[in-house]
Amino acid sequence: MSSNPEPVVLGKIGASYGVKGWLRITAYTDAVEGIFEYSPWLIQQQGEWREVKIDRWRFHGNTVIALLEGVETREQAQMLTNCDIGILPQQMKSLPEDEFYWRDLIGCEVINTQGYNMGIVDQIVETGSNDVLLIKANAKDAFGKEERMVPFVTDQFIKQVDLTAKQIIVDWDPDF
Template identity: 45%
Template sequence: MTDKAQLASKKQRSNLVNVGRITTVFGVKGWLKLHSNTEPPEAIFDYAPWWLKTKHGVKEVEIDAGRPHGNAFVVHIKGLDDRDLAREYCQVDIAVERDQMPELEEGEFYWHQLEGLNVISEYDGQTFRLGQVQRLLETGANDVLVIKGNADSMDQNERLVPYVPGQFIKSIDLDAGEMIVEWDPEF
């Protein structure tokens, strides 16, 4: 592969967003079970191609069949008909290119857009740097931000802040890479 091709490939991979995860093999003919992170879950099948983030690098695959199975899905990768070969894809993230994601309405955000934002709390008339959004957790009532302290924050603590715009989330500025929250830094 030429340097130019490697650079183009790297640029393309850096544009990927995780939309699910292959969990285990299913049956003996190369089928795989997966968990979808899309909303609704079956929307994962609206994207193609899928990029699998394997331990050997990122690999493009084509899905030729898929269906619901319990609270997850089972899929078949075109040309993969062996259970033992399919096992190599277990515990692998499924990604798609960002430009395939539908446009959101004003004030709506994808989780991948929130991850990495610096979080500042304006609480009780004071300003506190809490850290960066590491990930989000899905709960029954609302999603929760997992914020981890960094070199610029008031401490190195991890905080869980409910993602409730208008109540705890005051503003999000993707261009500035910041989120303003109203959260007691003692929590």
């Protein structure tokens, strides 16, 4: 797998369910069942990614459980507990031009409309009302900031996202 790009993690395998190899699935997709729109999965076990196929899945209360091909016993299922679930980047769905995957924004340089380099997007935090860019400020930031938080609100604060240039233009005061 070393020649392929790093998989995109979409979830995690939880504890086994029952005695016939079913597994609880924690999905990081918007809708829990969205994780099953991707196939095959890659699971990371002991530092190595390997391909697995989903035999079937279903809702169980507020969660989902799945049966993977070749996993037929509780003991086999238990060996997969806590494994990350991923897919290759090329399996991800294309988005409309004005939408972005969070992973594409990480590492982008953030510059305000006055041309001040505010730093690099380190992570994105979901707050409920809107997502927030957590920006790691440059080492010699003129305002003494170590990090900044800018709401990801297009048209109001986010003026332009250029993924090719890995750059985001924001309308934000660098001293805030």
